[in-house]
Amino acid sequence: MTVNRHRVVIVGAGFAGLSAAKALASADSNVTVIDRRNHHLFQPLLYQVATAGLAPTQIASPVRTVLRRQANVSVELDEVTGIDLTNRHVRLGARTLPYDSLIVATGATHAYFGNDEWAAHAPGLKSLEDALSLRRRILLAFEAAEVAVADAERSRLLTFVVVGAGPTGVELAGAIAELAKRALTSDFRHIREVMARVMLVEAGPRVLSAFPPSLSAYAKRALEHLGVEVRLDHAVTGCDAGGVDLGAERIAAANIIWAAGVQASPAGLWLGAETDRAGRVVVASDFSLPGHPEVFVVGDVGLLRDAAGVVVPGVAPAAKQGGAYAAKTIAARIAGKPGPPPFRYVDFGNLATVGRKAAAVSIGPVRLTGFLAWTFWCAAHVYFLIGFRNRAQVVLDWTWSYLTFERGARLIPEAVSRRGDTAPDDINT
Amino acid sequence: MTVNRHRVVIVGAGFAGLSAAKALASADSNVTVIDRRNHHLFQPLLYQVATAGLAPTQIASPVRTVLRRQANVSVELDEVTGIDLTNRHVRLGARTLPYDSLIVATGATHAYFGNDEWAAHAPGLKSLEDALSLRRRILLAFEAAEVAVADAERSRLLTFVVVGAGPTGVELAGAIAELAKRALTSDFRHIREVMARVMLVEAGPRVLSAFPPSLSAYAKRALEHLGVEVRLDHAVTGCDAGGVDLGAERIAAANIIWAAGVQASPAGLWLGAETDRAGRVVVASDFSLPGHPEVFVVGDVGLLRDAAGVVVPGVAPAAKQGGAYAAKTIAARIAGKPGPPPFRYVDFGNLATVGRKAAAVSIGPVRLTGFLAWTFWCAAHVYFLIGFRNRAQVVLDWTWSYLTFERGARLIPEAVSRRGDTAPDDINT
Numbered sequence: 094m095t096v097n098r099h100r101v102v103i104v105g106a107g108f109a110g111l112s113a114a115k116a117l118a119s120a121d122s123n124v125t126v127i128d129r130r131n132h133h134l135f136q137p138l139l140y141q142v143a144t145a146g147l148a149p150t151q152i153a154s155p156v157r158t159v160l161r162r163q164a165n166v167s168v169e170l171d172e173v174t175g176i177d178l179t180n181r182h183v184r185l186g187a188r189t190l191p192y193d194s195l196i197v198a199t200g201a202t203h204a205y206f207g208n209d210e211w212a213a214h215a216p217g218l219k220s221l222e223d224a225l226s227l228r229r230r231i232l233l234a235f236e237a238a239e240v241a242v243a244d245a246e247r248s249r250l251l252t253f254v255v256v257g258a259g260p261t262g263v264e265l266a267g268a269i270a271e272l273a274k275r276a277l278t279s280d281f282r283h284i285r286e287v288m289a290r291v292m293l294v295e296a297g298p299r300v301l302s303a304f305p306p307s308l309s310a311y312a313k314r315a316l317e318h319l320g321v322e323v324r325l326d327h328a329v330t331g332c333d334a335g336g337v338d339l340g341a342e343r344i345a346a347a348n349i350i351w352a353a354g355v356q357a358s359p360a361g362l363w364l365g366a367e368t369d370r371a372g373r374v375v376v377a378s379d380f381s382l383p384g385h386p387e388v389f390v391v392g393d394v395g396l397l398r399d400a401a402g403v404v405v406p407g408v409a410p411a412a413k414q415g416g417a418y419a420a421k422t423i424a425a426r427i428a429g430k431p432g433p434p435p436f437r438y439v440d441f442g443n444l445a446t447v448g449r450k451a452a453a454v455s456i457g458p459v460r461l462t463g464f465l466a467w468t469f470w471c472a473a474h475v476y477f478l479i480g481f482r483n484r485a486q487v488v489l490d491w492t493w494s495y496l497t498f499e500r501g502a503r504l505i506p507e508a509v510s511r512r513g514d515t516a517p518d519d520i521n522t
Numbered sequence: 523m524t525v526n527r528h529r530v531v532i533v534g535a536g537f538a539g540l541s542a543a544k545a546l547a548s549a550d551s552n553v554t555v556i557d558r559r560n561h562h563l564f565q566p567l568l569y570q571v572a573t574a575g576l577a578p579t580q581i582a583s584p585v586r587t588v589l590r591r592q593a594n595v596s597v598e599l600d601e602v603t604g605i606d607l608t609n610r611h612v613r614l615g616a617r618t619l620p621y622d623s624l625i626v627a628t629g630a631t632h633a634y635f636g637n638d639e640w641a642a643h644a645p646g647l648k649s650l651e652d653a654l655s656l657r658r659r660i661l662l663a664f665e666a667a668e669v670a671v672a673d674a675e676r677s678r679l680l681t682f683v684v685v686g687a688g689p690t691g692v693e694l695a696g697a698i699a700e701l702a703k704r705a706l707t708s709d710f711r712h713i714r715e716v717m718a719r720v721m722l723v724e725a726g727p728r729v730l731s732a733f734p735p736s737l738s739a740y741a742k743r744a745l746e747h748l749g750v751e752v753r754l755d756h757a758v759t760g761c762d763a764g765g766v767d768l769g770a771e772r773i774a775a776a777n778i779i780w781a782a783g784v785q786a787s788p789a790g791l792w793l794g795a796e797t798d799r800a801g802r803v804v805v806a807s808d809f810s811l812p813g814h815p816e817v818f819v820v821g822d823v824g825l826l827r828d829a830a831g832v833v834v835p836g837v838a839p840a841a842k843q844g845g846a847y848a849a850k851t852i853a854a855r856i857a858g859k860p861g862p863p864p865f866r867y868v869d870f871g872n873l874a875t876v877g878r879k880a881a882a883v884s885i886g887p888v889r890l891t892g893f894l895a896w897t898f899w900c901a902a903h904v905y906f907l908i909g910f911r912n913r914a915q916v917v918l919d920w921t922w923s924y925l926t927f928e929r930g931a932r933l934i935p936e937a938v939s940r941r942g943d944t945a946p947d948d949i950n951t
Contacts, residue, residue: 129938130938155709169668169669171938236599502579505561508601510601
């Protein structure tokens with residue numbers, strides 16, 4: 094019996110993949126979860142790592158630990174290089190892994206809209222590596238500004254431009270403004286609060302475009318209250334080591350952060366499937382690949398219109414729901430039972446925070462702003478963090494930084510080096 | 523008055539440098555602390571980061587934060603490239619920084635006794651970077667072992683050789699044994715406790731040679747109780763990607779960790795000074811450089827025989843005492859008062875821990891072992907950690923991992939990659 098157990102391979106241990114694995118706990122199957130990182134990442138709080146508010150361990154857990162108690166799951170740390178739909182196996186370099194059912198949940202990354210050369214100057218924020226490198230970049234800019242001689246150079250070093258005013262961009266801009274204008278200034282002798290400039294650039298007409306307009310207006314005011322310059326209806330037209338171009342206007346800035354655009358992972362290529370412009374795989378109403386009922390594409394890499402006609406958005410709750418739905422479909426087939434009713438996306442609403450005391454929350458007809466919304470945002474995020482331990486630590490950290498304006502995770506593990514060539518500002522490169 | 527204030531430059535923000543800066547708080551001086559890392563590191567707990575017990579933020583604090591309340595101190599993140607004793611300035615690439623008094627506290631690193639090519643295969647443990655890279659290496663070895671097909675390969679991947687049985691080597695070997703034999707095995711499906719092998723190799727006749735012989739014997743028994751193979755009187759004669767040579771014996775091991783030997787930083791070269799074989803600068807009885815009463819060399823980079831004829835050892839308490847002594851000498855000169863009485867090293871004793879329940883403590887005539895010593899070790903280390911916040915977090919973490927055998931910091935930020943060349947075990951390189 095065990096020899097012939099149904100083999101499910103899940104590629105990706107994000108919200109969709111983990112949710113699928115858990116929903117298969119009682120199915121008569123052997124489940125293998127593959128990810129090229131050893132941890133599940135709570136992406137909604139990644140901006141806190143980038144702005145030195147939380148440490149990596151507080152928003153990530155090893156995939157093995159998350160799934161350790163589920164006896165029918167094994168976890169492999171490896172990178173998928175292709176999928177053979179005909180022979181039903183996943184390729185991992187020279188190695189292959191056979192499947193009876195396959196769940197592809199490889200997620201998405203940011204998009205530079207055809208300007209990939211901007212990536213070097215305007216890094217995005219999708220992985221722990223991204224966040225640690227951004228943290229290093231931001232902290233080193235302050236260090237370089239502290240010893241900068243020329244005013245123009247100091248001002249360039251202390252200018253932060255966040256591109257894209259979705260939740261990530263709004264949260265980043267708010268956190269950087271607090272870091273620059275409050276938390277850090279007491280540590281430096283030659284930097285004063287007024288020297289730092291934080292700008293949020295958005296091509297569309299409002300921030301948080303997925304939220305109701307009243308909350309967009311609120312978030313803009315809250316950002317401006319923190320000292321963030323919000324530029325709406327401005328598209329970035331150029332990006333280099335010295336700064337950013339907004340049409341004819343040039344902003345000299347050493348720190349440009351990309352929070353715009355979404356590009357799905359290359360699973361569409363592996364599957365030879367129809368994709369939209371963002372690379373998302375167009376799937377059938379049960380998340381399966383058209384023509385391949387044994388293959389499911391869930392989370393940010395899939396594109397589905399649900400039973401109510403709603404296009405399922407690329408957010409964490411939608412990914413969890415999709416992963417669980419695909420798993421239930423597989424479990425029902427294994428058990429020889431009818432599958433679940435048509436998928437219907439349950440919208441829990443939208444949340445975004447702006448700094449220490451403000452947030453915007455939209456749940457059905459309910460709109461919350463200000464401190465109450467911020468409290469709700471905190472509670473919701475801590476609740477959904479995996480594992481009691483991380484929760485307790487995050488609560489402790491947030492309480493601490495709320496009371497003290499401290500940023501606990503301001504470490505740059507690497508040493509700076511003057512060996513070899515030495516321009517005065519090279520520690521910022 | 524402020525224009526002509528005495529300028530003190532301190533190079534290095536380890537125990538000696540920080541202790542010197544603090545002792546200058548009330549001296550009429552402008553103090554500049556330079557370090558090429560942005561943080562002070564609590565090195566005695568670095569092995570815990572390497573073995574995934576603690577996160578970097580729990581044992582390190584930004585130098586700026588540690589010194590923020592001391593108004594006469596500025597901190598610069600930069601790398602010293604030389605010292606001009608004649609013109610009294612420190613070189614930082616093309617930039618220079620003048621001083622009236624200079625304190626050199628640049629520390630030491632590990633030594634390969636002329637076999638620097640071993641460094642690639644047997645990394646040491648001196649910085650956060652070292653610890654994170656070691657953590658990655660250890661965790662990836664388990665991941666590779668989980669999917670390894672051949673028994674010999676799995677056994678090589680799960681063999682850990684620690685070279686050098688000083689406190690760091692003993693603590694590392696104990697922590698790796700616990701990690702390998704307890705904490706991790708429940709997370710893996712194809713690795714069992716008995717497969718892991720941890721070996722501690724020491725060229726001398728006993729472990730913890732700075733401790734009384736009875737404690738050395740105790741520590742050896744405690745290590746063996748944890749499953750560590752202790753090899754005394756064995757020198758490493760070769761080291762490569764496949765394993766380590768102990769004379770004629772070959773140990774196939776994917777994980778070799780170097781905890782032997784000390785090599786002082788190159789300050790001796792900058793100063794053109796007399797050094798011992800380990801590169802330590804021979805200093806006068808007040809830590810000053812002979813012929814240069816305005817230059818002090820303290821901590822692991824200096825070599826001093828104190829007023830009682832004792833060679834001051836390279837341990838944290840000695841570094842703190844030396845840094846403070848040099849600072850008091852400078853402060854007395856500024857104030858036109860007589861200097862402090864001749865330096866006398868106060869020996870607080872020796873502590874080392876072996877795993878979760880055992881430690882060896884020697885304080886004057888007192889010898890402690892077992893659980894009581896371990897409790898004392900914990901209390902002492904938490905007490906000396908900088909900052910209330912880190913203390914609280916470490917207590918929380920230790921309590922948690924004591925109760926659960928969990929290791930909270932098991933993250934590898936980087937993704938593995940199969941792009942390009944792909945040997946089956948390349949994720950371990």
